[in-house]
Amino acid sequence: MISIKKLTYMYPEADSPALKDIDLEVSDGEFILITGATGSGKSTLLYCINGLIPHVFDGKLTGEVVVNGFLPKDMPVAEISRVVGTVFQNPESQIFMLKVEDDVAFGCENLSLPEEDVIKRRDMALKEMGLFHMRHAETLNLSGGMKQRLAISSVYAMGPNVFLFDEPTTDLDSTGRVEFLNIVRRLKEKGNTILLTEHQYEDFLTLADRVIVLEKGEITGFSQAGSLHTTTGRELLKGRKRGVSDEIDIQGVTFGYTKKRDALVDINLNIKRGELIAVCGDNGSGKTTLLKVLTGLLKPVKGNVTISGLVNPSLEELIGRVGFLFQNPDEQLFANSVEEEIMFAPMQLGKKINKDEYLKIVGFSAIKKRHPQTLSRGQRQLLAILSVMTIEPQILVLDEPTTGLDHGNLCSLFRILYKMVEEGKTVIFSTHHRKVKEFAQRVILMKDGRVIKDEIYK
Amino acid sequence: MRYISRATPFHSLDPRTKILMSLACACLIVILNTPISLFCLFVVLLLAFFSIKPPFSVVKTTLYLMAIAMVATMISQGFFYYFQPRTPLVTIIPEDAGLFGRLTGGISVYREGLIYGAVQSMRFFSATLLSMIIVMSTYPSDLILGLKKLGVPEKIGFMLTVSIRFLPVLAEEAKRILVAQRLRGLRIKGLRGSIRGFRFLIEPLIIDSLRKARRIALAAEVRGYTGKRTEIKKLHFFWMDWVALSIISLAIALAVKNRFMYE
Numbered sequence: 001m002i003s004i005k006k007l008t009y010m011y012p013e014a015d016s017p018a019l020k021d022i023d024l025e026v027s028d029g030e031f032i033l034i035t036g037a038t039g040s041g042k043s044t045l046l047y048c049i050n051g052l053i054p055h056v057f058d059g060k061l062t063g064e065v066v067v068n069g070f071l072p073k074d075m076p077v078a079e080i081s082r083v084v085g086t087v088f089q090n091p092e093s094q095i096f097m098l099k100v101e102d103d104v105a106f107g108c109e110n111l112s113l114p115e116e117d118v119i120k121r122r123d124m125a126l127k128e129m130g131l132f133h134m135r136h137a138e139t140l141n142l143s144g145g146m147k148q149r150l151a152i153s154s155v156y157a158m159g160p161n162v163f164l165f166d167e168p169t170t171d172l173d174s175t176g177r178v179e180f181l182n183i184v185r186r187l188k189e190k191g192n193t194i195l196l197t198e199h200q201y202e203d204f205l206t207l208a209d210r211v212i213v214l215e216k217g218e219i220t221g222f223s224q225a226g227s228l229h230t231t232t233g234r235e236l237l238k239g240r241k242r243g244v245s246d247e248i249d250i251q252g253v254t255f256g257y258t259k260k261r262d263a264l265v266d267i268n269l270n271i272k273r274g275e276l277i278a279v280c281g282d283n284g285s286g287k288t289t290l291l292k293v294l295t296g297l298l299k300p301v302k303g304n305v306t307i308s309g310l311v312n313p314s315l316e317e318l319i320g321r322v323g324f325l326f327q328n329p330d331e332q333l334f335a336n337s338v339e340e341e342i343m344f345a346p347m348q349l350g351k352k353i354n355k356d357e358y359l360k361i362v363g364f365s366a367i368k369k370r371h372p373q374t375l376s377r378g379q380r381q382l383l384a385i386l387s388v389m390t391i392e393p394q395i396l397v398l399d400e401p402t403t404g405l406d407h408g409n410l411c412s413l414f415r416i417l418y419k420m421v422e423e424g425k426t427v428i429f430s431t432h433h434r435k436v437k438e439f440a441q442r443v444i445l446m447k448d449g450r451v452i453k454d455e456i457y458k
Numbered sequence: 459m460r461y462i463s464r465a466t467p468f469h470s471l472d473p474r475t476k477i478l479m480s481l482a483c484a485c486l487i488v489i490l491n492t493p494i495s496l497f498c499l500f501v502v503l504l505l506a507f508f509s510i511k512p513p514f515s516v517v518k519t520t521l522y523l524m525a526i527a528m529v530a531t532m533i534s535q536g537f538f539y540y541f542q543p544r545t546p547l548v549t550i551i552p553e554d555a556g557l558f559g560r561l562t563g564g565i566s567v568y569r570e571g572l573i574y575g576a577v578q579s580m581r582f583f584s585a586t587l588l589s590m591i592i593v594m595s596t597y598p599s600d601l602i603l604g605l606k607k608l609g610v611p612e613k614i615g616f617m618l619t620v621s622i623r624f625l626p627v628l629a630e631e632a633k634r635i636l637v638a639q640r641l642r643g644l645r646i647k648g649l650r651g652s653i654r655g656f657r658f659l660i661e662p663l664i665i666d667s668l669r670k671a672r673r674i675a676l677a678a679e680v681r682g683y684t685g686k687r688t689e690i691k692k693l694h695f696f697w698m699d700w701v702a703l704s705i706i707s708l709a710i711a712l713a714v715k716n717r718f719m720y721e
Contacts, residue, residue: 055679076684093674096616098597107682110684111682112688115690118690139623140627315640323642328634331635334639334658349643388642391643
């Protein structure tokens with residue numbers, strides 16, 4: 001049982017508390033879904049339960065947290081980890097070992113359990129999580145969903161009965177999400193207590209016993225599961241006509257990274273100027289590869305790609321015509337201020353743009369002097385998109401642009417994209433979120449390197 | 459250069475044996491000082507290198523780079539060898555050839571220089587081959603386990619494991635950053651361009667690594683990592699390990715005897 005009374009916490013050097021007067025009782029075996037915008041204090045609340053606050057994060061903590069009868073603030077994090085297991089958003093940074101079975105054993109080894117116990121628990125976790133057949137596989141080569149499953153297995157092996165999940169499915173595709181749901185269901189059936197934070201929480205509504213909404217560090221809503229709604233919008237694009245002239249045309253394109261397996265098989269697509277297209281599919285279905293081939297970043301092994309009239313163009317020919325945004329925004333921000341970041345491409349390319357308009361559309365006017373890396377994750381994502389948009393390319397390609405964006409930021413993003421489409425630019429983005437694809441006018445579904453569905457909505 | 463899974467005698471040696479052998483070989487590289495003995499060491503290591511059945515592409519690049527390095531070292535040492543005695547083989551500018559000759563003191567290729575260059579490159583190549591053999595024949599986590607069993611502190615071992623685990627991730631990231639920047643019009647031309655380009659690459663790379671490092675640290679923390687832990691993986695010494703260690707000890711003993719006892 002977890003009991004939280006009058007919990008207030010302020011990060012060091014922060015102006016306002018991240019959590020304010022939180023009161024929460026969680027009974028054993030309960031599943032609590034915690035939702036709220038970025039920066040609302042969801043993760044912070046979990047950190048107070050697993051002891052990262054106050055043991056790793058300094059700051060001002062008042063109030064009381066009791067987990068299974070002990071106070072996390074009086075126990076080392078390693079001790080708490082025997083009872084409270086935590087799984088974070090990014091599966092990549094929770095895997096330490098090179099082999100699957102070594103990683104599952106990692107946590108138990110840290111608890112200094114006797115050898116036989118470690119091996120017993122490791123094998124039990126591998127079996128129950130369905131990883132036993134791939135215990136010798138290298139962790140580097142696993143898919144995102146598999147990595148997340150591995151991270152859960154490693155925590156599971158440590159034998160906690162409280163599980164904290166911090167945005168666990170943000171980086172997962174639809175298959176990964178389904179797998180994750182099944183695992184969480186099983187954990188719940190075994191009587192574990194679960195606290196889970198997520199923006200895209202619809203999937204968990206049937207499983208959760210209670211939903212908590214956090215806003216600026218305060219609990220603003222309690223609800224029995226199932227009563228929350230979200231808005232979506234394809235209505236915004238309704239009635240828009242498809243462009244007439246060809247922008248991208250690809251014929252019989254095949255591409256492979258290795259000789260053994262083709263990442264793309266015989267793709268034929270015709271994309272008109274001014275289309276807004278979502279490319280969907282699971283991780284490994286060829287989405288990113290298709291985007292790269294569509295924009296000439298990868299040369300097809302077979303077939304032809306025609307982009308704005310150029311047949312199989314080189315990267316040099318595409319500079320200024322095509323904007324490409326990779327997944328992680330942090331890799332793409334390198335200027336010293338928001339303003340400089342936005343102006344980087346136009347300066348290099350000698351283009352004149354209306355900077356203030358771009359700043360205004362995402363509400364960055366007030367923060368234009370800030371260093372990009374001091375912004376929040378969602379803001380950095382928007383800035384990265386903006387920095388590619390200011391190339392003012394004919395074609396804008398975004399790889400998973402919505403990862404980690406809350407609803408507010410998501411709307412800002414699509415406001416910009418709609419503006420581009422209005423101006424006759426072509427926008428193509430990949431996504432594995434069911435909801436997000438509904439913002440597009442045309443949806444291309446990929447599986448095993450093939451286009452299995454190509455639908456245009458009118 | 460990375461681990462290649464094969465069934466060879468070297469692969470089956472205990473990582474501790476391999477670490478000790480490489481330390482011993484490193485000593486040999488320093489102790490041996492005659493061209494003949496260094497050449498012998500080089501040949502032995504080259505044979506060992508072939509015994510781990512490296513892929514042809516690796517062999518080709520290695521030999522090619524070695525040849526270039528050897529020729530370059532020999533030529534530069536041939537010209538700039540300053541120890542006495544030295545025997546000129548070819549004289550390009552004689553010592554008494556006008557002002558230039560007097561200024562430079564003459565330019566010749568010296569026999570001793572060529573030999574010295576060859577000896578130094580043998581040393582260098584032996585060290586290179588040695589590290590390649592170890593890395594290509596030992597699974598990274600076994601190597602780290604070996605280091606730990608030989609007394610390297612647990613936390614340093616863990617650091618090494620995590621760095622090996624994240625190195626490929628980092629390399630991928632660097633590649634993506636470069637493409638992203640080129641698409642935003644960054645042109646890298648000349649030395650100044652390269653320096654600027656380097657700054658643009660390194661800054662996002664470092665900041666992102668710091669973020670990643672923080673996430674990894676938090677994940678390790680909640681996984682109960684304190685530095686004190688049970689190690690379920692075991693290493694085993696077999697007769698081959700003893701044979702290998704005996705051979706290398708004998709070689710060291712002989713080398714020490716020849717170098718220091720009869721001079």
